[in-house]
Amino acid sequence: MAELWVLADKAETAKELLAHAKSLAGDETIACLTGSAETAEAAAAHGADRVLLYEGGSRPESYVPHWCERARLERPAALLLGADRRSKEIAARMAARLQAGLISDCVKLERREGFYSERYLFGGLCLAGETTGSAPFLATMAAGKAQPLPAGAPASVEKVTVSCDDAVRRIDLRPHRSASNLMEAKVIVCAGRGVAKQEDLKLAEELARALGGEVGCTRPVAEERHWMPEENYIGITGKKPAPELYITLGVSGQIQHMSGVRDSKCIVAIEKNDGAPITEAADYTIIGDLYEVVPKMLAELRS
Numbered sequence: 184m185a186e187l188w189v190l191a192d193k194a195e196t197a198k199e200l201l202a203h204a205k206s207l208a209g210d211e212t213i214a215c216l217t218g219s220a221e222t223a224e225a226a227a228a229h230g231a232d233r234v235l236l237y238e239g240g241s242r243p244e245s246y247v248p249h250w251c252e253r254a255r256l257e258r259p260a261a262l263l264l265g266a267d268r269r270s271k272e273i274a275a276r277m278a279a280r281l282q283a284g285l286i287s288d289c290v291k292l293e294r295r296e297g298f299y300s301e302r303y304l305f306g307g308l309c310l311a312g313e314t315t316g317s318a319p320f321l322a323t324m325a326a327g328k329a330q331p332l333p334a335g336a337p338a339s340v341e342k343v344t345v346s347c348d349d350a351v352r353r354i355d356l357r358p359h360r361s362a363s364n365l366m367e368a369k370v371i372v373c374a375g376r377g378v379a380k381q382e383d384l385k386l387a388e389e390l391a392r393a394l395g396g397e398v399g400c401t402r403p404v405a406e407e408r409h410w411m412p413e414e415n416y417i418g419i420t421g422k423k424p425a426p427e428l429y430i431t432l433g434v435s436g437q438i439q440h441m442s443g444v445r446d447s448k449c450i451v452a453i454e455k456n457d458g459a460p461i462t463e464a465a466d467y468t469i470i471g472d473l474y475e476v477v478p479k480m481l482a483e484l485r486s
């Protein structure tokens with residue numbers, strides 16, 4: 184029987200992809216292939232019918248040749264991956280090796296004339312609907328588009344030990360200095376150019392801390408002012424998180440920024456110009472000076 188495959192390195196990604204796979208599955212079973220024991224355990228409990236835990240590689244990419252070999256033998260109907268950089272790299276390598284169709288950053292995937300997907304183009308200005316009859320078909324799925332399935336009786340996890348001829352070998356693993364976790368944050372406070380001085384970023388940090396969130400920024404704050412690391416900027420060329428709450432401080436709301444935050448559940452803008460585009464895009468806008476509004480919010484949150 185044909186299968187749908189989920190290939191994931193992170194547990195949260197695997198759970199979302201399994202929910203997508205479940206909604207696509209006809210009589211297919213669902214398999215999760217991973218190189219992470221934690222992800223294997225999560226997948227086994229959240230919807231996978233079988234889990235293959237690969238061992239022997241130093242990085243998720245190490246398993247690409249082995250996953251392709253298995254795909255040629257087992258002929259899954261579709262392979263779903265996350266839309267983070269690493270998963271996209273793996274998807275591209277696998278699509279090339281398998282001579283298969285790949286659609287990236289899908290926000291929707293359905294069974295219709297093969298597979299039907301939707302994704303944003305031109306910085307989010309239009310939504311493209313595409314079908315493919317490619318077998319197998321690969322898709323990378325944007326985060327935050329599916330609710331993980333509730334935990335159930337765990338499927339069995341089969342260990343697959345392989346030898347990997349890695350061109351790159353990991354010799355060391357150290358935590359990154361910024362250690363911010365934008366992609367998993369439930370609350371993000373985003374600092375824009377309306378924040379006048381670097382030391383004023385502490386307003387964003389204090390607000391994020393009070394709400395249990397993380398701090399991000401717009402591209403110019405990272406790339407032009409160099410006030411925050413580049414991996415903290417959000418938008419079409421940066422991170423595309425999907426928080427429950429996204430608060431902007433002095434962000435005008437240009438399309439290149441907003442297309443990276445369209446998956447936020449609720450956007451609250453603090454902006455002094457009532458004609459700025461963010462006032463159209465946000466769910467709530469506080470028209471005012473962030474230097475007056477944020478201290479009041481902090482006082483309220485701390486009282």
Ligand SMILES: Cc1cc2nc3c(=O)[nH]c(=O)nc-3n(C[C@H](O)[C@H](O)[C@H](O)COP(=O)(O)OP(=O)(O)OC[C@H]3O[C@@H](n4cnc5c(N)ncnc54)[C@H](O)[C@@H]3O)c2cc1C
Nearest residue numbers: 375376377401402418419420433434435439440455472473
């Ligand atoms: C190809 C391309 C890709 C890009 N990719 C990205 C991307 O991925 N991410 C991204 O962010 N940008 C991206 N950009 C840049 C983008 O077009 C905007 O220039 C950028 O997002 C603007 O950043 P900003 O909102 O911080 O600054 P501004 O547009 O300068 O807005 C600052 C806002 O702060 C308000 N303000 C000022 N002082 C205060 C105050 N005291 N209180 C309250 N409000 C105040 C102002 O009214 C203004 O609306 C890209 C551009 C290009 C050309």
